[in-house]
Amino acid sequence: MTAVVTEPKPKPKRRLPITSLEILCALLVIAVVFQDSLASLLSSEQIRTGATVFVAVSAQAIPFLVLGVVLSGAIAAFVPASALRKALPRKEVLAVPVAGVAGVALPGCECASVPVSRRLMQQGVAPSVALAFLLAAPAVNPIVLVSTAVAFPGNPEMVLARFIGSLATAIGMGWLWARFGKLEWMAERALRKLPEQTGRSRWVTFVETARHDLVDSGGFLVIGGLTAAVLNVVVPEEWLTSLSGQVVLGVIVMALLAVILAICSEADAFVAASLSMLPLLPRLVFLVVGPAVDVKLVALQAGTFGKSFAFRFAPATFLVAIVCGVAAGLLVLGGAR
Known part of the structure; x- marks a missing residue:
């Protein structure tokens, strides 16, 4: 018999782990090497404007995102699923x-409502109910309504119109x-039921x-902020002045600007109020959308919730918000400018 000689398998090469520290060091080295080129690039007025928009969007959103995740953690740890189900009517309609x-009780923006609504779904609340809360919480809470009243001191009816349009949406x-x-249409992670907490601290x-x-959620907030900054730079200011007196076109443009600019709901009323060359109805649609x-x-x-959900839910919400905003404006504002 001849012995079978097997060659030893080569050991796999160990790859050095790449962590955030290595990435940070690499970025610092690149910044030092190409500092002259970066300085000339950052001196561009458009780059500075985009950076300002990105910082502003992120600075406005992060505190409320933190509020949202705190509430999300509190629901997961301290609120039993049975309590949530008992607090809501059994009939979904x-x-x-x-x-x-119930969105009136949450003083937060849209960034805060997303993780909270997901936690509600994971606690057994119907998705339609959680999504209604997601849309209502950033639009009808007291902080938003008070900021709208302050921004439109001469048009107090804007507060009621915004409340009706947003709640209807x-x-x-x-x-x-x-x-x-x-x-x-929803990602599995968004609907996965939370197990009952046993054997470990609720904290x-x-x-x-x-x-x-x-x-x-923070990573996607950065992506959204970057998108808003880039799009904000390419929208000419002259377009807004040309919309004076054109209500229908103004409604469409202001609805699109609301999507692009991504201003926090606690601050958007002051932006809408500054656009005094436009009638009240387009500005109301801006606040509802x-x-x-x-x-x-x-x-x-x-x-x-997953891309499949977002790409269906967002366009439908956009259309419904425009219709509800226009209806609320015609009902409450009437012919007011």
Whole structure:
């Protein structure tokens, strides 16, 4: 018999782990080597404007994103699923408007409502109900309504018009999802039920959940902020002045600007008020559409619920928000400019 000689398998090459520290060091080296080129690039007025917009969007959103993940962690750790289900009507058609009205109690923006709505779904709340809360919370809470009143001191009817238009958008989208929405459009991670917490501290659950949601949502917030900054730079200011007196075109343009600019709902009323060359109706549509759908929110929804959901939910929300904003404006504002 001849012995079979087997050659030893080559050991796999160990790859050096690349962490955030190595990436940071590499970026610092690049910045030092190409500092002259970077200085000339950053001296561009458009680059400075885009950077200002990105910082402004991020600075406005991050505190409320933190608020959202804190609330999300609190729901996961301290609120049992049975309590949430008992607080809502059993019939989905009735639970949707209840969830919309409940948005009044949350003083946060759209960044905060996304992780909270996901946590509600994971606690067994129907997706249509959680989505109604997602759209209502950033638009009808007291901080937003007070900021609108301050921004429009001569037109107090704008507060009521915004409340009606935003609440109708939230309830309408909730009912539409209950009728036509499909669970397979959502990512599995968004619907995965949370196990009952046994054997570990609720505070540990709170911290881990909040940290996970912050990391998960924060990256998509950066993507949305960058998109808003780039698009903000390429929109000429002359376009707005040419819309004076053209209500229909103004409604369409202001709705698109609300999506592109991605201004936090606590600050958008002051931007709308500054556009005094436009009638009140287009500016109202801007206020109704912005908290419901913008590039930042679409990015957050895609990361939280999946791209398949976001690419269906966002366009539908955009159309419903325009219709509700126009209807609320015609009802409350009438012929006011």
